[in-house]
Amino acid sequence: MANQEGHRRFGNVRKLPSGRYQARYPGPDGRMRSAPQTFARKAEAEKYLTLIEGQMIRGEWIDPERGKIRLQDYAERWITQRPNLRPRTVHLYRWTLGRHITPHLGEMPLNRIDTPMVRDWRARLLADGTSVTMAAKAYRLLRAVLMTAVKEDELIRVNPCRVVGADQEKPVERPVLSVPQIFDLAERMPDRFRALILVTTFGCLRWGEVVALQRCDVDLSAGTVRVRQAFVEHRGTGLILGPPKSRAGVRTVALPKAALPLLKQHMGEYVGGAAEAFVFTGQAGRTVWRGSFNKLVKWSEAVAAIGAAGLHFHDLRHTGNTLASRAPGASLRDVMARMGHDSPRAALIYQHTNREADHGIADAMDRAVKAARRKPSKRKAKRVAEGGKPAAEAS
Template sequence: MAGRGSIEKRGKDSYRLIVSLGFDQNGKRIKKQKTVKAKNKTEANKLLAAFMTEIEAGEYIDPSKIKFGHFVEEWREKYAKEHLSPTTLDTYNGHLRTRILPSFGHMRIDEIKTLHIIDFMEFLKKEPLKGNGKEGYLSSATIHYIQRVLNNIFSRAVEWEVIKQNPVSKVKKPKITQKETDVYDEEEVFNLLMALKKEEQRWRVLITLAVLTGMRKGELLGLEWEAVDLSAGTIHVKQNLVYANGEQIVKETKTKHSQRLISLPPEIIPELKAFKKEWNKNRLFMAELWEGGDHNFVFTAYHGKPLHQHSIKNWWSRFIKRHGLRYIRFHDLRHTSATLLLNKGENVKVISSRLGHANVLTTLNIYSHTLRKADELAANHFSAFFKNEKEDEKKA
């Protein structure tokens, strides 16, 4: 048997499970213990029985001997899968796999101190970007996110009384520096739209909407015909399509601000009507082979399933090269949309609403460089006053 067990009340819905295993050769009592959440004493006793079985089977690991990598597995099963969204967990796992576990996975969790975390954060600042011939270093936003992952894991370790203090809590958060966005100017947008005329209708509409609306890639992929009002000339953004663990997931937009109604310029409506007509023809032609299910995605493969995000990325890269256009990311078409409106003097609040930002400050922070240029142009408007003044002096 595993020994004798007992429980101690620790606080509201909290109990300490204790299993006594006799004495060691020096006469010191041997015991295993851990704190659990339980609604009442009866539930706590059930957990104690399971704890004793775990010890007897040799599956229990003393918290003082837990490796960080092993604790991460416990964190995934007992916290992350239930409390994090699939996309967030997918992102967390990516950072764990590529950077965090290679650095801390082999260490005992109670041996990881604040200085270890500080050294790790400094190391990240000097780590070059990986893959696809990328140049430069990790962004401050990425480093901040990695710190957030660590903080979440160590917070659970404290909460479950595996360790006494969170080594991340005293580490200063990195200051996030907003990168200057890479966008097309008016002439490049004109050339882009001209090049699209030679492309398949599906791609032509997709890219055009990206520029005209500033919608995110996931919002475009998750767009259904029911959300497109061709009579009113609007798109109701209310969901997006995300990918996690190789699966496509349709979910509501991240925040209530992301749910919005975007007005379309009237010039795009005939193109959308023609595209919908062809979409309906294909839907009828595919009949029982249609795989769209209950969804009527605007942008699909031939069988009705939504386009994959990698399909868009690959097509965009080939398209850019084929037409000799300057390369920017597909996501930068969203920034291009906002920048064009800012340069035209559109109200920042209106632009913020079209983009689905939580508040105007978010828009101001992202497009501060563009606003600075607009401010310089605004200052030049006053030059006319001084020119007139000099001309009057000459006449006098």
């Protein structure tokens, strides 16, 4: 390449009145383009042109005009066009985008976002009080959006989300209830919600899955519940009944035998005779919203009374998952299928899971329940001493 200004084999460099240097080059269509920035030294501008020429030779060059779309506009389009997103996920993505991403990076063209900018954005989130977990979720969303811009739409050459560790969450370790605590918590619930606690915990179910169970999904003879749908709460729309969180979420789960008497009693007292009757509802027969459940059952007081203050409802599923993983003889794929894990690998494994193995997990959990309940709890012993019946017998 020639070194004289304006006589290069590829592109040209000229000195601007400001003293900085501008690099210009022809694209494959013959139209001249300018580098997005000017350079303090001529050698830097020439190096830039050499890199651009190399990209064109290797077929890696991307027209910078394509990457001038604002991040906010592109991300909104990304969410809208993303296939098979559940309404809850769309809502969460839009909330995360508007809360944590677009206020900082939304006006930036895609091709102007670089790794230092992403690193600064994440640092500002953390400095402003955003939790590490939430910052990681926002980072993963941004990375997914920009990965599509790289691989599918070819708007930018590389994904600038390359901050080591930024995608990792550090959630607080959630509590795991003991078997006596599970039954104690169930006893402290209003009668129509006692079985809900046992089915959720021992069935490893999500809230949306357990409240979407219908009579036709419960097989008391086999001791199983079938998960085939889930409720999603969407503000402004209401409760939406749809498929579970993933394909692996469609599953049949065996319950420990110790949970079946209370479930059978519940089915007889609170569930309509029609096959489509929902199993767990409020007094008016309507589906209970997750946001109103805690107040309805005085959740804070109940969990504090069993020595688990701060326990979340979702921790019941966590407890069930933990008990299942401890069951002797349960393989990793058996446990993942029981949980309805949402990874593609778990979904594939679920399709080949042995139903007998799932019953084995339930039987092992049942033995743990019986062993833990042989010794009366202090609360039950006190009731007997006072001349009353234990709650399990009274119900």
